[in-house]
Amino acid sequence: MEKIAIFGGTFNPVHIGHRHILDAALQAVALDRVFVVPTRIPPHKQAHSLCSGDDRAEMCRLAFADLKNIEVSDYELNNEGKSYSFYTVQHFKDLYPDAELYFIMGSDMLLSFHEWFRYRDILELTNIISISREDELGREELERYIAEYGLPEEKIVISDAKPIELSSTQLRERLAEGLDCENYLAPAVLEYINSKNLYSNEEKELMPDKKKYSEYKEFIKNNLSKKRYNHSLNVADAALKLADRYDGDKEKAYLAGLLHDVCKELPPEEQLALAKQSDLDVSEIELTAVPLFHAVAGSVFIQQRFGITDPEIIRAIRYHTVACGDMDKLSKIIYIADLISEDRDYKDVKKMRKVAEQGLDKAMLEALRFSITDSVVKGNTIPACTLEAYNDLIKAEKAGSK
Numbered sequence: 001m002e003k004i005a006i007f008g009g010t011f012n013p014v015h016i017g018h019r020h021i022l023d024a025a026l027q028a029v030a031l032d033r034v035f036v037v038p039t040r041i042p043p044h045k046q047a048h049s050l051c052s053g054d055d056r057a058e059m060c061r062l063a064f065a066d067l068k069n070i071e072v073s074d075y076e077l078n079n080e081g082k083s084y085s086f087y088t089v090q091h092f093k094d095l096y097p098d099a100e101l102y103f104i105m106g107s108d109m110l111l112s113f114h115e116w117f118r119y120r121d122i123l124e125l126t127n128i129i130s131i132s133r134e135d136e137l138g139r140e141e142l143e144r145y146i147a148e149y150g151l152p153e154e155k156i157v158i159s160d161a162k163p164i165e166l167s168s169t170q171l172r173e174r175l176a177e178g179l180d181c182e183n184y185l186a187p188a189v190l191e192y193i194n195s196k197n198l199y200s201n202e203e204k205e206l207m208p209d210k211k212k213y214s215e216y217k218e219f220i221k222n223n224l225s226k227k228r229y230n231h232s233l234n235v236a237d238a239a240l241k242l243a244d245r246y247d248g249d250k251e252k253a254y255l256a257g258l259l260h261d262v263c264k265e266l267p268p269e270e271q272l273a274l275a276k277q278s279d280l281d282v283s284e285i286e287l288t289a290v291p292l293f294h295a296v297a298g299s300v301f302i303q304q305r306f307g308i309t310d311p312e313i314i315r316a317i318r319y320h321t322v323a324c325g326d327m328d329k330l331s332k333i334i335y336i337a338d339l340i341s342e343d344r345d346y347k348d349v350k351k352m353r354k355v356a357e358q359g360l361d362k363a364m365l366e367a368l369r370f371s372i373t374d375s376v377v378k379g380n381t382i383p384a385c386t387l388e389a390y391n392d393l394i395k396a397e398k399a400g401s402k
Contacts, residue, residue, distance in 0.1 A: 003029060005102040006092055008037040011056050013193060014063045015184050017166040021131040024161035025104045028129055035073045036060050039083040051198055053077035062188040086118040089125045101126035107142055112358045114149045128156045132163040175199040216258055224265055232261055234341035242333045246360055249330060256316040256334050263297040271297040280318055285383045295321040323368060325388030332360045339367055365393045
């Protein structure tokens with residue numbers, strides 16, 4: 001029986017990480033043919049600075065030209081709307097009814113497979129070859145995920161190939177800045193990009209006019225340590241990118257990120273005095289735990305010092321440490337941005353950044369699980385609003401899986 005694989009992606013641009021995945025899949029399974037399928041509009045993420053389908057398809061042809069039995073398909077590019085994998089798999093099953101189909105994906109995508117449109121129907125039609133995308137996503141974690149969601153083990157092949165950590169987003173940024181990309185792109189692909197001047201006009205800043213924030217930047221620069229000031233700038237940038245990705249208010253996200261720690265280095269007694277003035281509910285736990293003072297205090301301070309009265313910004317700063325029930329989009333953005341900012345270097349930060357690319361709620365749930373577990377292990381108290389946030393997300397997850 002002929003073994004045919006589907007390898008989909010935005011390929012914006014196609015790079016050595018994609019080639020590594022394809023090579024690993026060919027080693028894991030004796031495939032007779034592979035169809036590389038550039039996506040028109042990806043359903044699981046927003047595509048930024050997306051080149052034309054013709055350009056991406058041509059780059060794929062150039063990248064894989066030396067491999068036999070590799071064909072670039074324009075099936076998804078020719079279809080209107082978002083590109084759902086189920087329909088792509090169904091298309092190839094109709095074309096090759098007697099073939100054994102495989103679907104190639106990175107391990108990070110496998111961990112969100114249960115959220116895909118008609119994912120169980122996909123498994124009825126095809127098998128999966130999962131290739132690790134980062135060191136943290138090893139075989140044990142993937143096997144736990146497969147067991148948790150009751151996926152058929154016999155239909156999922158896990159490759160142990162050593163991962164290459166590289167993203168198209170990083171490459172677009174390097175190309176936009178004119179940095180050397182020879183080590184990340186096939187020579188023919190790089191030549192094609194340069195010849196057509198692709199990605200060179202991509203904005204390095206999603207919101208370049210930041211002069212209006214000079215007053216706030218000057219204040220936090222003069223009132224926070226250099227480390228905390230840099231963290232604030234990084235959180236603002238991370239919040240901006242998340243707002244752009246998830247269709248949030250970029251102006252509010254940047255400002256809230258910039259000021260989220262404005263009271264972090266005030267004396268504890270001053271933080272507490274401000275926190276007690278909050279119009280929002282503040283629990284006794286929050287008024288007795290010094291690390292929690294600054295978020296509530298900051299939400300009051302920005303009103304008194306800067307005259308900021310926007311309720312979403314106030315809530316985002318107030319809840320950026322403890323979260324809350326019925327959390328709005330901006331509050332989620334600031335909570336996550338604070339965890340994944342460029343300066344963060346804790347053990348699982350790479351994993352957290354990956355999860356943040358898969359959805360705000362998914363990232364919130366991952367973060368709250370860690371936070372609550374850590375508090376229990378350390379014997380710390382947990383604010384009721386944190387548990388409310390966790391319960392809301394669990395309920396939403398269960399409702400979405402039905």
